[in-house]
Amino acid sequence: MSELPSPIRQDFRNAKRLEWWTLGWMSTVVVIMYLTMGASQAMKTAFFEDILGLIPAITFLVSAHLEPRAPTRKFPFGYLRANSLAFFASAVVLCFMGIYLIWTNGTGLMKAEHPTIPPVTFFGETFWLGWLMIAALAYSIVPPVILGRLKQPIARRLRDKVLFTDSLMQKADWQTGAAGIAGIAGIALGLWWADSLAALLIAIGILKDGIDATRSASAELVDGAPRRLEGNGLSEEAVRLQDRLEKHWPDGTVRIRESGRYLFATVDGVVTPGDIPSNEELMGDDPTWRLGRLSFTPPGKQEPGSGW
Amino acid sequence: MITSRPSDLFIVTAACAVLSACSLPRDPSGTQDRVERSGTLRLGIVEGASIDPPSRQTLARLTERTGARPEIVRGDSEALLTQLKRGKLDLVYGEFAQSSPWSKEVHFSTAQGAVGKVPKGVPAPRFAAMNGENGWIMAVGEASR
Incomplete structure (x- = not known):
């Protein structure tokens, strides 16, 4: 079975188009976040999450490129499981990144590090970089929410776990942006711990997503019974x-x-x-x-x- | 499933507008409040450093804005920056490179009077403030314009 079944071809094309849109739109978010993140831990964590958010889109596009290929002598069963491998890879990356961010933010909180957000001068006007960070975080909320909503029904029809996990992560991305905004607002109010605490909450969310996805992906790779798209229950x-x-x-x-x-x-x-x-x-x-x-x-x- | 509404964005935008209207950002250790209330700006000057005209102007703007009189302490940079970190000083003046190991412990202002960007490894006249005192750092930044 080298060709995609005709009932899902259109959805598959739409999914690929949406993932290209994701790469383009989210890249603008990543650039804006990088330019404004300064020393804020919440901003850095949200920035990492946005970069991680690109991985499912990339793995989907790579596996979508491989999946319809005809079987070869070296791969006589074709590349149907490229999708499973992509799903597992993105889940593991998510777990490690979650652990790393929990560690850095947890230790930052314990050491009582006071984050400094300096002023910046643009066109002769000096203002606090924190306001610019809040604007960047507000912008970072918009694309994932829209893209996540568009991807979800397609992922359900395609029974595509990579696309579905991606859509779930994106739909929940507004929480990351809101937590980041709360962290910066906390710094503005003189609450030094607000930033690290917000970042820690974001990191815990990343790890939870990673663990859920790894469990589901592992089940598929060891030929477990088919799982539902959402959660770890049986299909x-x-x-x-x-x-x-x-x-x-x-x-x-x-x-x-x-x-x-x-x-x-x-x-x-x-x-x-x-x-x-x-x-x-x-x-x-x-x-x-x-x-x-x-x-x-x-x-x-x-x-x-x-x-x- | 968690969903978002357009009202979420409106709330965020409105919150930003309200926050900018207040005298924010504030200092977690209250440096600016203390300087304004006490009328004294505890300034450390690194031994051998002379305050150049742009830095003098920054200091003048800062004292005018806070209504505080500088109380000068001289010493080596190590001792002064340690005191700054512990909150015993409000500001330290000297020639510091942005790449100095101290840049993680305290905040260095932009190079005073410099046109364009000073390379990170090159010492330049700067004011150092306690890390995280964002209101105070903002005030120094505005005075440095």
């Missing part, structure tokens, strides 16, 4: 498919795993039947393209670890 679609397969072949052992956006089902202990029901019948009301492969293993030929 309802996969459970329904399992029920239908078990009804058709009650003597077999049905196992389903996820490869990228597709469900790969195996019925163990059953000789390949001559008459296999159509995908429409097996998938019921769920999208038929989701069933990427159905294979049968005759009795005595099960692979190691296939017993329950």
Whole structure:
């Protein structure tokens, strides 16, 4: 299966376009944040989060480039799992960045470091850099909120975990901006700890996102049962498919795993039947393209670890 | 699921406007308040440094604005900057490079009277203030224009 199924081709094109938009728009945010961040920890943390926010978009575009490629001699099963690998990579990066930021901000808070935000002079006018930081943070809220909302329905239709995680992170990005603004406003009011505390809260949020995504990505890479897009629960679609397969072949052992956006089902202990029901019948009301492969293993030929 | 509304942005913008209207930023250790209330600006001058005309002008603007009279203490930069860090001085004047290890411990103002950017490793006449005293640092910055 080298080509994308026709029902999702348009959504796939739209997703790619949105991710290019994300790279362009979020790059402007990153540049503005870099130019204004000064010594504020909350600003630095929000800046890192915005850079991290580019990773899911980049990994999506890389995997989207690889996924439709035809299988080769070295990759005889094609590149369907490029998406899974991309998801895992971005989840791990998110975790490490969360830990690093919690450490730097936590120690900053314990050392009672007083952040200095100096004045700046533009066109002969001197004003506090903190006001410029607040304006930059307010701007940083706008693109992710819009892009996150646009991506979510497409990610659901594509069953794309990278795109979905990206959309969730972006939708929640306004919290990062608001926490950063609260931190700078705290400094303006003479509350030295407000900045580090805001940064610490942002960092905890980053780590939580990372842990959730890593759990889900790991499950997919070790051939765990397909998970839902949101959270770590089992996919309802996969459970329904399992029920239908078990009804058709009650003597077999049905196992389903996820490869990228597709469900790969195996019925163990059953000789390949001559008459296999159509995908429409097996998938019921769920999208038929989701069933990427159905294979049968005759009795005595099960692979190691296939017993329950 | 958390969602945002256009009113969130409005609140943020309004908050910024209100904050700019007040006398902000404030100092966590209250340097500017103390200088204004006591009428004394505790100024450390690094031994051997003479206050050049642009720095004199900055100091004049600052004393005019705060209504404070400078109380000068002379000493080596190490001792003076340590006192500044501990809040025993309000300002230290001397020739400092922006790349000095002290730049993490205290805040150095822009080079006084310099046209264009002074390279980080080159010592230049500057005022040093306690880190985080953003209101006071702002006042020094405005006086340096």
